Amino acid sequence: MRLQKSHFWQVFILLIAxxxxxxxxxxxxxxxxxxxxxxxxLSPASENIIAxxxxxxxxxxxxxxxxxxxxxxLQTETRQLLExxxxxxxxxxxxxxxxxxxxxxANEIATQFYEMGMTPARINVVENGRTSExxxxxxxxxxxxxxSVAIPLLKNQLGAxxxxxxxxxxxxxxxxxxxxxxxLLQPKRKKIAVMRGNGELEDRYIADFIRSIxxxxxxxxxxxxxxAENPQQTLAQLKEYDLLIEAKPxxxxxxxxxLVLDQYLMNGGKQLWLIEHAAMExxxxxxxxxxxxxxxxxxxxxxxxxxxxxRINPALVKDLYSAPIVLATGGGNNTEFNPFPWxxxxxxxxxxxxxxxxNLEAVKFEYASPMDTLxxxxxxxxxxxxxxxxxxxxxxxxxxxxxxxxxPDPAEFTAGEQPLxxxxxxxxxxxxxxxILPFELRDxxxxxxxxxxxxxxxxxxxxxxxxxxxxxxLGFDRFTGTTYGNREFxxxxxxxxxxxxxxxxxRSKEVRIAFLDLEKVEENRGFWxxxxxxxxxxxxxxxxxxxxxxxxxxxxxxQ
Numbered sequence: 001m002r003l004q005k006s007h008f009w010q011v012f013i014l015l016i017a018x019x020x021x022x023x024x025x026x027x028x029x030x031x032x033x034x035x036x037x038x039x040x041x042l043s044p045a046s047e048n049i050i051a052x053x054x055x056x057x058x059x060x061x062x063x064x065x066x067x068x069x070x071x072x073x074l075q076t077e078t079r080q081l082l083e084x085x086x087x088x089x090x091x092x093x094x095x096x097x098x099x100x101x102x103x104x105x106a107n108e109i110a111t112q113f114y115e116m117g118m119t120p121a122r123i124n125v126v127e128n129g130r131t132s133e134x135x136x137x138x139x140x141x142x143x144x145x146x147x148s149v150a151i152p153l154l155k156n157q158l159g160a161x162x163x164x165x166x167x168x169x170x171x172x173x174x175x176x177x178x179x180x181x182x183x184l185l186q187p188k189r190k191k192i193a194v195m196r197g198n199g200e201l202e203d204r205y206i207a208d209f210i211r212s213i214x215x216x217x218x219x220x221x222x223x224x225x226x227x228a229e230n231p232q233q234t235l236a237q238l239k240e241y242d243l244l245i246e247a248k249p250x251x252x253x254x255x256x257x258x259l260v261l262d263q264y265l266m267n268g269g270k271q272l273w274l275i276e277h278a279a280m281e282x283x284x285x286x287x288x289x290x291x292x293x294x295x296x297x298x299x300x301x302x303x304x305x306x307x308x309x310x311r312i313n314p315a316l317v318k319d320l321y322s323a324p325i326v327l328a329t330g331g332g333n334n335t336e337f338n339p340f341p342w343x344x345x346x347x348x349x350x351x352x353x354x355x356x357x358x359n360l361e362a363v364k365f366e367y368a369s370p371m372d373t374l375x376x377x378x379x380x381x382x383x384x385x386x387x388x389x390x391x392x393x394x395x396x397x398x399x400x401x402x403x404x405x406x407x408p409d410p411a412e413f414t415a416g417e418q419p420l421x422x423x424x425x426x427x428x429x430x431x432x433x434x435x436i437l438p439f440e441l442r443d444x445x446x447x448x449x450x451x452x453x454x455x456x457x458x459x460x461x462x463x464x465x466x467x468x469x470x471x472x473x474l475g476f477d478r479f480t481g482t483t484y485g486n487r488e489f490x491x492x493x494x495x496x497x498x499x500x501x502x503x504x505x506x507r508s509k510e511v512r513i514a515f516l517d518l519e520k521v522e523e524n525r526g527f528w529x530x531x532x533x534x535x536x537x538x539x540x541x542x543x544x545x546x547x548x549x550x551x552x553x554x555x556x557x558x559q
Contacts, residue, residue, distance in 0.1 A: 042085070043178075043505065045178060045505060046174055049181050049182050049503070050085050050088050052186065053089050053091040053181070057089075057181065058144075059082060059092065059095075059177075062098075062099050062140065062141075063136075063153065064096040064097055064098035068123065068134070070166045071136055071166065073170070074138065074153060077173060079096070081174060110135055113139070116150065118139040118141075120136065122134070136154075139152060142181065142184060150180075151177060153169060156361055156483045174506050188217055188218055190218070190242040191241045192217050192218065192242065193221075194247070195245060195246045196223045197223035197251075198246075198249040198250070198252075201459065204466065205471070206247050207464060208471050208472065209474050212491050213490075213491060216495070222238065224257045224261075227254070231260055242498055243269070243271070243494065244264065247459060247463075248463070250279075250297065250299075253299060254438075259437060261304070263430070266448040267449065269451065270453065270498065271453045271454070274456045274459045274461055274462050275299065275457065276458055276460075277297050277315075278294050278295070278314065279294065279295045279297040280294035280316070281367075282366065285400075290402065291398055291399065292398070293398050293399070294398075295395060295396045308429075309373060309380055310373055310380070310424065311371065313370050313371065315370055315395055316344060316369065316397065317368055317392055317418050317420070318343035318390060319343055319347070319413070320410075321346065321389065322342060322343045322347055323346075323477070324342055324480060326339050337479065339479075342404070344367050344399065347363070347364060347387075348363040348384035349362070350385070352382065355505050360489055361475075363461060364461075364477070365420055369457040371418070371455070371457050373422060377427065378425065378426045379424070379425045383423055383454075384489070388417055389410070390416065391412050391414070422455050423452065424455070426451075427450055428453075429446065430446045462490055465477065473487060
């Protein structure tokens with residue numbers, strides 16, 4: 001009887017302890033990230049964005065079905081990240097679906113995805129020494145109310161293996177989802193002025209860039225034409241914008257226009273300059289028997305940028321690491337379009353881990369000029385530069401397509417890394433400090449508020465190609481089918497210049513993904529198959545033998 005009462009009290013105390021533990025666990029909910037790189041810990045910016053959802057956010061992920069193990073890894077990382085978002089705000093729910101599950105035609109479904117702006121990925125699958133092609137849909141769609149945003153899950157990388165692309169994609173997963181949720185949940189607040197009146201790029205050549213940033217900001221054209229008649233009013237109107245963008249101006253600025261731009265900066269306005277000091281276009285080569293002269297372009301801005309701490313040199317950079325130019329060879333029905341190295345199209349490398357360029361695909365430049373940074377109080381960050389194997393050519397200079405027939409001399413390409421995009425941050429001094437002003441100005445400021453300016457020494461970085469008169473995606477080369485990082489760079493640049501949520505800092509998060517070495521797996525395939533079959537059998541046999549020996553010893557000794 002005593003034994004039964006003792007047993008009863010033990011069970012009773014155990015039940016009470018379990019109830020208390022459950023109450024504590026329910027009241028003090030917590031998740032622990034034990035990974036070395038904290039890959040499952042959301043950044044404060046992500047937490048703040050998803051917290052804005054006061055209605056259901058439904059995410060459809062199209063990574064479901066049979067695909068290579070690399071994409072299985074991407075699927076797993078995506079699921080775990082969405083679980084973290086859902087744990088932060090239960091309004092978010094997600095589901096994984098297979099677009100090909102109902103047995104539809106793969107090419108037709110791929111076309112439907114392409115028409116919705118979600119390009120499928122065609123990948124080579126190597127299995128048992130055989131190579132086959134598979135279609136994967138590395139996309140997600142976030143829905144909030146009557147709004148939807150497509151989310152790319154797979155990054156493009158030139159010359160990268162599937163493993164490298166997946167690793168880079170996992171690196172940017174949190175940014176991709178946080179960026180999409182930001183578009184859905186945060187209203188537009190800031191305004192951007194796209195400058196007109198100084199020979200900037202036509203609307204059709206910056207159409208894709210404008211489409212990409214208008215998802216975040218209000219966009220409007222702005223001209224300095226009224227400066228000649230009413231500069232004070234023009235400056236007041238320009239101050240209403242948070243950022244101005246100058247996309248490849250070709251006509252010189254007057255002193256009055258420069259003063260308006262200067263005072264806009266002094267009052268805390270942000271500026272993005274895509275500017276060229278070399279007048280040269282590829283079309284000139286085809287319209288003038290294969291050669292044209294690159295001439296210096298004077299925009300009357302040398303003192304403007306010099307005062308702020310940079311100098312754009314009237315020269316051209318050449319780089320062994322460059323994009324090709326596509327030329328027609330042959331004639332009639334035998335005409336072929338072939339790519340040739342063209343060193344005037346440098347593909348930029350990033351010497352820094354700045355969030356604007358971190359984990360960024362190569363950015364294509366065309367006839368860019370080298371830049372120098374000057375010593376002053378403004379902080380300067382070189383975001384993009386040429387490779388170390390670059391050369392500088394002075395202007396004017398004749399450029400001929402005949403250069404593709406000669407082998408480059410490595411001794412010529414020794415100029416080292418040349419800055420092509422420089423970010424300036426801090427308090428600027430006015431260009432017109434201690435100078436006679438071109439017009440009378442009330443409230444002239446000689447020192448700026450803390451602000452930012454980004455200068456890129458090539459206007460074509462923001463220029464999209466056209467096909468049948470329609471703009472293509474910025475960074476996509478229709479002649480080679482290659483997509484460069486221009487669009488992502490420009491979007492990151494604008495987001496950084498106007499960032500007030502910390503969203504851009506998510507790009508700096510480092511995630512390390514480990515993959516199997518497929519070559520070693522294939523070489524040692526038979527060995528590991530035998531080991532996986534044999535070792536469990538040996539362990540099972542050893543356990544059975546040991547257990548029988550234990551039974552015999554125990555019961556034999558009892559007799």
